[in-house]
Amino acid sequence: MRDIMECLRAKSKNDETKNDKSFLLKDHLKETVKRAVSLKEFIERNREAMDYKKFNDEFFEDLIIACFLHDLGKINWKFQLEVFGRDEKEYDKSSGDKSELNSISEFFKGFKNIEIKDHELVSILYSLIFLDNDDSAKNIRSAILLHHYNQFYVNKEMGMATILDEYPDLAKYIEFLIAKENEIENLLREIIDYIKTDYKLKNDTQVSKIFDKLANNITFKRLEELKKHIEKEYSISTKIQMFTIPDKEDKNFYDFFVFLGCLRRCDYSASGNVEIESAKKLAEEVYNDLNNRIKEKINHTKELWQEKILTENDAENLVLIAPTGSGKTEFALLWAKNRGKKLVYTIPLRAALNDLYERFGGKDSQNKGYFYSADNNILRILHSTAFLEYLKEEKDGKPLDIDEKQTTAQLFSSAITLTTPDQVFLSSLKYYGFDKLLSIYPLSSIVIDEIQAYNPEMAAVIIKTMEIIQQLGGNILVITATFPPYFKEFINKEKDFKIIDLKAYENKSEVKNYKLMRHRIEVIEQNLFVEVPEKNKKNSEENEESAENIHEKEKRDDIYQITGAKEVIPLINENQNKNILIIVNNVEKAIQLFKLLENDDNIKERVKIKDGNEDVYLLLHSRLIEKEKSRRIDTVKRTLNSEKKGSVGGGSASVPVEKRSLNNEKKGMVLISTQIVEASVDIDFDMLITEISPVDSQIQRWGRIYRNREKDYTEENPNIYIFAGIDRGTTAIYDSRVIEKTVEKLKDKRNCVLNYENERELIECVFNEKINGKTLKEEYIEEINKNLEWLKYYSTEKRGEAQRVFRGIAGVQVVLPALMKASNDPVEKKLGQILDER
CATH class of the missing domain: 3.40.50.300 (P-loop containing nucleotide triphosphate hydrolases)
Incomplete structure (x- = not known):
């Protein structure tokens, strides 16, 4: 019989994987762990720019362990049978005992009738071999449970008793683990040794310590205790505990979903065989000499007005109010340079993305943009349906294929991403998959180019998401010619925003289009x-x-x-x-x-x-x-x-x-x-x-x-x-x-x-007009506050639950997702797609 570790698969073999054997479980686990290490290295390389305190040694130890454990549940006869193609099964029949599938069949002899369709449930059982029930173990287990979509995201309590009610064959799998204790232990130690000896990992002392600790912690006693409690139907959930996601946000809520998002990013990038993050030190390799590059592009040798203002008024979170065509984009780039993080630049209309991409990246070495790179790995354009389309993973319960995972893994992986607001600012709805966005926020400076006069429902969603970004250590810059007055109630000094209104700038004549009568x-x-x-x-x-x-x-x-x-x-x-x-x-x-x-x-x-x-x-x-x-x-x-x-x-x-x-x-x-x-x-x-x-x-x-x-x-x-x-x-x-x-x-x-000031006054006048005794500004503020209260609740599933909650926050006004989907506004259009019932 062949070595079982060399037979077990994480996915089907195809033309892309048949030569490098990345379809094997041992390799997928290794590559996922390597992505966690790469993420840690990226953060360490840019540590001075990062404000999220949770990115510490404990966080990455837990992440590496989660990456190791997350797919061990694929050690399952039914799953393995599915990832072997028909031709391979026919070949195995003629190859006798030396075939891969026959070796796997022998390994599961006596335990082939176990029906568990979601492998992440089985992975939780493996965690009990290595981990007890401390807080780290609870987080790791819950992240493993939710790294694929299943009913436990919103509909069910994440306790082991409830899980066993839904998946009774888990009890049979526990019997399999106990019966095969020696073989399972040998397999797990063999996988650990295989990962530790990887050329990238073997010199990482933290990784070595983590896996040594895992190997030393191996025990089947906790599984045996769980088995006894299952048989007695007594205190089952106390024997294998998980992090309980609260109905309302608390200090641990978003931290957990950042952790889950990091796990899923590691998983997807490993499956897609792409890097999780750029290996660059952003301040030195992306933003270096940016000021001079801007001056060269616009034929300007003196100090820019943008430089002067940032020298005097720079802040982690800013609003810049300046005329159209005045150079707000260049201001945003210089602000991002001062932050030293990844830049996510959002513009409301897709038509502008390609224009901005050319402006930032340039066409070729003769016409270089601000961030021209010969290997083209700094800048990426993310079109308006790309991120939320990855939710297709859950459609009909079918997983993404390798090409889809590769595309999804690359989302937001570049140092600079150009996209539309609908890709970034809907996470306060907490649909399944929002965790990936949350894991990006601490790493990013996010620009909102032209925040528009959204309706109160959409405004609340955006404002709440901005609060989340700030809470997780991300930075926000709003650049606008037309700052809607009601936004000032929610984006202001009390909310840690500095407002830079060029109306108060002494040297307005330096700013293009400010005084011009146009x-x-x-x-x-x-x-x-x-x-x-x-x-x-x-x-x-x-x-x-x-x-x-x-x-x-x-x-x-x-x-x-x-x-x-x-x-x-x-x-x-x-x-x-x-x-x-x-x-x-x-x-x-x-x-x-x-x-x-x-x-x-x-x-x-x-x-x-x-x-x-x-x-x-x-x-x-x-x-x-x-x-x-x-x-x-x-x-x-x-x-x-x-x-x-x-x-x-x-x-x-x-x-x-x-x-x-x-x-x-x-x-x-x-x-x-x-x-x-x-x-x-x-x-x-x-x-x-x-x-x-x-x-x-x-x-x-x-x-x-x-x-x-x-x-x-x-x-x-x-x-x-x-x-x-x-x-x-x-x-x-x-x-x-x-x-x-x-x-x-x-x-x-x-x-x-x-001129520009006259036009700004028009906006103020309109929103200060009264309707039924209240100004439009007051009406909007009142409606936004009502919607923000509803958004505090964690109850929004990918579509069905999101629709219910969003209809709730809209009050008596009925929200029609089909109508929203037909909207010309990309944010409202994408929101309609999320809200539309499956």
Whole structure:
């Protein structure tokens, strides 16, 4: 019979693993332990930047032990049978006693009828061979139990008596362990020796001590005691204890989930054969000479305004309020450099991610970005569905395959990650899998680029997550041109945030776009679109609006009538030489308006750009595939600027770019878009035509106009045209209360030329307007506080429980996940997906 250690598997053999034998259990355990050691080394290398006190020797001793124990439950006949393919089983039949499967069969002789579908339950039994019931042992066992999704995450008490009720064959497995004591002990010692002798681990004195201690602690007496208590049905849970997750947060709650997240990251990165963290000392190898690199990119030799402010006002948690296009991104990078941690940079719109990735990383060695790396291992872009999609692991009880585990393991593993807020700021819902995020927070400085005026439910989720990040030693920087007033109640000095408002900065003239008079607005008091009634409407009772009906209706081609066409078309034709941006509030509107303009003989050549022999259509919305969306944005930017020019404020680099040609070069372009260009997309148009939206959203849209200019806007005609009519397509995604007050205040600014401070005042005015005796600001604060109270409870499962809790925090307002999933806002869209019932 072959050595059993050389036969037992952790996963199926495939083309990727058949040569390196990483499918074997001994190798997976070894690689998982090595990831724990790598994580420890990364933290030690960057220790001066880390504020999370729990990352100590005891933490990593427990983590290494958990990594060793977590998959021992795969020493199970049924599991082993599943990971051998049909061809291998046929081969084993002809190979006799020397075959792997026959050796495993012999090992389990007399104990093959044990039915335990979740191997993590069996791993808990193995922990009793090595560990007693102290606090560390309890944490380790609970983490092992939850390292795969099972019913004990929320629905069941994590006590051994309850577990045995659900998995009665565990009692049979205990009998197997006791009956095979000598063989099991020899196997476990052999695995320990194998791990200890790995070239990376054998010189690590802490690892050697841990495994020596484990080997010395081996005993089957605790299993025998447990067996006796099971037979007597007496005090079973006292013999194998676990950490009990409380219903409400306490000081141990998040620490436990950080530990679980680290275990799962080690497991996934070992399975995917990828590194868990960069081996770099971040301050010296990632952020080194960043100031000079920024100055070089923006053609600026003097001290930057960002440097001056950080010298005087740096803090672990900051809010920077500054104009669009002023160089807030560069401020964020310099702030992150001062922190010395991993940087997670979030921007609200996916369309901006690729642009930022190129800006940070550069295209090649000739056009280097701020963090250009020849081996490309510093910077990673994490698209908006990537992290939460890994929850597919639990779908139908099927585990992720190796490719999925590899992709998942790499999430947030880079020194710098660019992503959307929905990937980072939903962890306060405590869905299954949020632990991985929690384990990243202590290592990270997190930037929120443009915190938006979310509804009270979403605002509460984000605020609560920010509290968690701070509690775990992570750092937060909010950079925004439009800081919603109600956020000041929750993001302030009392919450350990320093607010830097450039309004109080003495040298405002150094800041690009601060004093510039950029925008003259006109309010058109009508709808740009009117919804077309559905044909053959039934009675109103049969046609009550539901999320599903809305979703189906959006597929129609004739949802809207473009009632504002008689204003839009003349505006375009009267401004032949100007580049015009049109922003509407949903995809269907954008598509219908594009079709109208494409069929207009005077405009059709302005809504496409010739790229070689191919036409690039000037239409942007969220349903375009990412590659095409990025191509269109890139083409627009190249057409707008044949050569980007640097400025004192920051922003664009002086890099020659290839010029694209309009089909009719005598006229300016007309770009039709949804909100995907609203923030963080560095484009500079001459004129905007837009639907109404909340005041902060409006100002973000205006920020794409007259963005990189040196002189005030002095033309008599407006460069901002706002259709103030409100339709259901608009109120479906925006708070109607804010919309109505926004319209009122914008009317007062007709034909006024506004600078940044004027626009900031608009936001304050809107949220200080009263409705039913309370200001909008007060209404939002009250609703957010109510929602924050609900979020204190640990009761949110991945989907079903999250939906129940979120409906609870919304009070009488019904939250429709299907409608949220159709939202243009990526955070709300992803939240809807989490809340949607399985």
